[in-house]
Amino acid sequence: MEMEMELKLHVKVVINKEKTKVLFAEADSNFADVLLSFLLLPLGTIVRVLEKHYRRKAPVIGSLTTLYKGATNLNFIYFEGEHAKNHIISSTHFETEFCKLGLNICGTHPTSSSSGKSNDGVFIKSTARCIISDDLRVLPIVTGSIIETLSSLGIAVEDMDGTETRNVASGLNEIKALLKESLISTNPLTSLIFPGRRQMILATDRHVFLSRIDENAILRNTKRMILKVMLQKSTNMLLFAQADSDFVNFLFANLTISLGRVEWFLGSDSGLKSIDNLHRSVADDSNNIRVKDSYTKDLLIKPKPTDHTYSCSENEYCFLNFNRHMSYGYVDGAIMYMVSDDLTVAPLGVTSGLSIINELKISLSDIKEVKMQVGLEEGLSILKAALTSTTALTDGLIKPFLKKQEREQQLQ
Known part of the structure; x- marks a missing residue:
C-alpha cells in the first residue's frame, strides 16, 4: 500500500515563463489513461472524492454539490431501503478499469479480475504518447511539422519564445487537483502549475444544446x-x-451517471469546457488517438453501467x-x-x-x-x-x- 501511495506519473510540461502559462504537456499512456478515467467517474463520486480530499476547501461544482449533500443529509426513512441511499452517495462503476490504473482516483481496491496496473494500457495503447493542451485536448504525437502541431493546439509561434520544459511528477494529490481544475477552470494545466492563473468557468444564460437528441x-x-x-x-x-x-x-x-455519459447526452457541449475537450478527443474519429479497441472507445464516449439506472436497452x-x-x-x-x-x-x-x-x-x-x-x-x-x-x-x-x-x- 505504501508503494502505491508513492507512485508518481511523470509528464513533460512546456510553459511560457513570461506569461506563466502552460502551453502543452507531453505524456505517456499511463498519464493519458488516468486523465481519460475522469470520463468514467459518476457525478456523485466526483463530489465525494473532492469533498473528502479538500474538506472545507472543496470546490462547489454547480448544483451537484448541494444535490449530493441533500441526498447525504436526507434521512434513511425517506429512501426505499438503506441500499438505495448508499447507491446514490457511494456509487462507483467500472472498478475493474480503475484498479488497473497507475493512480486510482476512486480509491477502490483490486478485485479478483483486476490485479493492479495493466502492462497493456487501460484505455490507450501502452506504446502511445500524447500531446495534451492546456484545456485538455488530447492529440496523438505524430511525425510531421512542429508548426502544424502547435497550430492544432491553438499555440502561436511567438508564444514559444522563451519557453521552458519542466518534468512534473503527479501523484494522487496532483491528479485530484487536476480533476478539480478541469471542472472549474478553462485552463486546468496552468491552474495546476500556477495556482493563481485560473480562468474560471462561468455559468451563462443558455438553453441546452441537444445535439445527441433528435x-x-x-x-x-x-x-x-x-x-x-x-x-x-x-x-x-x-x-x-x-x-x-x-x-x-x-x-x-x-x-450515478458517469461524466462521459453526460457528455454524450449533451453532445460534448456540457459547459465544462475542459471536459468537453477531453470527451471530443476520444469521440472525434479524425483525432486518431490510439485507443486500445472499439469497445474501449465506446466505454469512454458513453459509459453505460449495467445497473437499474439504464433500464431501456433498446433505445x-x-x-x-x-x-x-x-x-x-x-x-x-x-x-x-x-x-x-x-x-x-x-x-x-x-x-x-x-x-x-x-x-x-x-x-x-x-x-x-x-x-x-x-x-x-x-x-x-x-x-x-x-x-x-x-x-x-x-x-x-x-x-x-x-x-x-x-x-x-x-x-x-
Whole structure:
C-alpha cells in the first residue's frame, strides 16, 4: 500500500515563463489513461472524492454539490431501503478499469479480475504518447511539422519564445487537483502549475444544446413529470418547487451517471469546457488517438453501467427514469418533496415552505404556483445547468419556460 501511495506519473510540461502559462504537456499512456478515467467517474463520486480530499476547501461544482449533500443529509426513512441511499452517495462503476490504473482516483481496491496496473494500457495503447493542451485536448504525437502541431493546439509561434520544459511528477494529490481544475477552470494545466492563473468557468444564460437528441427520440420518451413551481409574481423569481418521487428519483439518479455519459447526452457541449475537450478527443474519429479497441472507445464516449439506472436497452436515448420501464425508485413515493433552486431536496412541509417565503420577505399575494412538465428535453437542460450553475432550476427550467412563453405570446 505504501508503494502505491508513492507512485508518481511523470509528464513533460512546456510553459511560457513570461506569461506563466502552460502551453502543452507531453505524456505517456499511463498519464493519458488516468486523465481519460475522469470520463468514467459518476457525478456523485466526483463530489465525494473532492469533498473528502479538500474538506472545507472543496470546490462547489454547480448544483451537484448541494444535490449530493441533500441526498447525504436526507434521512434513511425517506429512501426505499438503506441500499438505495448508499447507491446514490457511494456509487462507483467500472472498478475493474480503475484498479488497473497507475493512480486510482476512486480509491477502490483490486478485485479478483483486476490485479493492479495493466502492462497493456487501460484505455490507450501502452506504446502511445500524447500531446495534451492546456484545456485538455488530447492529440496523438505524430511525425510531421512542429508548426502544424502547435497550430492544432491553438499555440502561436511567438508564444514559444522563451519557453521552458519542466518534468512534473503527479501523484494522487496532483491528479485530484487536476480533476478539480478541469471542472472549474478553462485552463486546468496552468491552474495546476500556477495556482493563481485560473480562468474560471462561468455559468451563462443558455438553453441546452441537444445535439445527441433528435425530435424522434424526444417523442419516443413520452413520460412527463409534473412540478409545482412557486414563483414570485412580480419578478418570476423561483422560490422552490414541489415534486413527487419521480422527479427526486431523476435528480438523485443524475449522481450515478458517469461524466462521459453526460457528455454524450449533451453532445460534448456540457459547459465544462475542459471536459468537453477531453470527451471530443476520444469521440472525434479524425483525432486518431490510439485507443486500445472499439469497445474501449465506446466505454469512454458513453459509459453505460449495467445497473437499474439504464433500464431501456433498446433505445440509447432512454434517459434514466423518463420511461415507464423503470420500476426502481430511490425515495419513498408516498410523500412530496421540496426542491430548491440549487437542487437541494428535503421533505415538503407547510412550515418549511412558509419559512422560505418569510426569509425572502415576500407577500403571499405576490406568489403564484405554476405547473410545469419535465420530459427528456427539460431533464437534460436541468442536468446541463447543474454542472455549472448554483441555480440549476432557474437556468435549466424556468428561463427556457419563460422564453418559450414570451415567443408564443409574440406569435399571437
